[in-house]
Amino acid sequence: MAKNDYTEQQRQIALFAKALGHPARVAILHFLAAQESCFFGDIHEVLPITKATVSQHLKELKNAGLIQGEIEAPKVRYCINRPNWELARSLFAEFFSECKTHKECCE
Amino acid sequence: MAKNDYTEQQRQIALFAKALGHPARVAILHFLAAQESCFFGDIHEVLPITKATVSQHLKELKNAGLIQGEIEAPKVRYCINRPNWELARSLFAEFFSECKTHKECCE
DNA sequence: CAGATTGTTCGTATGTTTGCGAACAATAAA
DNA sequence: TTTATTGTTCGCAAACATACGAACAATCTG
Numbered sequence: 001m002a003k004n005d006y007t008e009q010q011r012q013i014a015l016f017a018k019a020l021g022h023p024a025r026v027a028i029l030h031f032l033a034a035q036e037s038c039f040f041g042d043i044h045e046v047l048p049i050t051k052a053t054v055s056q057h058l059k060e061l062k063n064a065g066l067i068q069g070e071i072e073a074p075k076v077r078y079c080i081n082r083p084n085w086e087l088a089r090s091l092f093a094e095f096f097s098e099c100k101t102h103k104e105c106c107e
Numbered sequence: 108m109a110k111n112d113y114t115e116q117q118r119q120i121a122l123f124a125k126a127l128g129h130p131a132r133v134a135i136l137h138f139l140a141a142q143e144s145c146f147f148g149d150i151h152e153v154l155p156i157t158k159a160t161v162s163q164h165l166k167e168l169k170n171a172g173l174i175q176g177e178i179e180a181p182k183v184r185y186c187i188n189r190p191n192w193e194l195a196r197s198l199f200a201e202f203f204s205e206c207k208t209h210k211e212c213c214e
Numbered sequence: 215c216a217g218a219t220t221g222t223t224c225g226t227a228t229g230t231t232t233g234c235g236a237a238c239a240a241t242a243a244a
Numbered sequence: 245t246t247t248a249t250t251g252t253t254c255g256c257a258a259a260c261a262t263a264c265g266a267a268c269a270a271t272c273t274g
Contacts, residue, residue, distance in 0.1 A: 005155060006130035014133045020124035022262085023113035026202075030117065033206040037213065040221060048112060053263050055222055060261095070213045074220050074271045080208040089203035095133075096196035099140040101187040106144065106175045129232085147251060160233050162252055167231095181241045181250050216274085223268070230261070238253070244246085 013095055016088045019064035025057050037079040120202055123195045126171035132164050144186040
C-alpha cells in the first residue's frame with residue numbers, strides 16, 4: 001500500500017464520471033446536448049421523476065461543471081457548459097485511448 | 108413528468124460511468140491499461156487504501172464488466188476486459204460527440 | 215392586490231458506497 | 245504438517261445518494 005495519492009486528472013475524471021453515474025443525469029445531458037438550450041420544464045417533461053428530484057440532479061450536474069443555468073423569469077434556462085464538456089470529452093477519450101492489455105489475457 | 112424510462116444506452120453509460128466514479132477505480136483502470144496484465148499485489152501497491160478496499164473496488168469494476176481476473180495461485184491476475192473497454196470508449200465518445208448548445212448560451 | 219406559474223429548498227426516509235480490521239480460504243514452501 | 249503468502253469475504257460504522265411531498269420564493273397576469 002503506497003502513500004501516493006490520486007492525480008488531479010484521475011480525480012477530475014472520477015468527478016465527471018460520478019456526475020454521469022445516474023441514468024437520469026445521462027438523459028438530461030443527452031437532452032441538453034441535442035438542443036441549443038431549454039427550460040427546466042422541458043427537461044422535467046421527458047424524465048420519469050418529480051421536479052424536486054430533477055432539480056437536484058441539475059444541481060449536481062452544475063456542481064460538476066457540466067451544465068449551467070440562468071433565470072429567464074419565470075423560467076430557468078439550462079444548457080451545456082461547453083468548455084467543461086470539451087474537457088470531459090478529451091479526458092475520457094484520452095483515458096480510453098490506451099490499453100496495452102493482451103487480447104489473450106485472463107481467458 | 109413523462110412515463111418514459113431511460114434507454115438501454117443511457118443505462119449502460121451510467122453503469123460504466125458509475126464504475127469510473129471513484130478515483131481509486133480510475134487509478135486501477137489507468138494502471139491496468141498501461142500493462143499487459145498484473146497481479147492484485149501490484150495494484151494494491153500503488154493505491155493508498157487497504158487490500159480489503161482494493162478488492163472491493165476490483166469487484167465493482169468486474170461487475171461493471173471493465174476488468175476480469177483469473178487465479179494464478181497463489182496470486183490473482185487482473186486485466187482489462189477489452190471488448191467492454193472498447194464498448195465504453197465508443198459509448199462515451201459518441202455521447203460527448205454531439206453538442207448543439209450555443210456558445211453564447213447562458214452567459 | 216390575488217392567483218397562477220415555475221423552480222428551488224427543506225425535511226425525511228430509505229438504500230448504497232466507502233473504508234477498515236479481523237477472520238477466512240487456498241495454495242506454496244519449509 | 246506447519247508456516248507464510250496472497251486475496252477474498254464478513255461485519256460494522258460513517259458518509260453519501262436518491263426520491264418524494266410540502267413549503268417556499270420569485271415573477272407574471274388578471
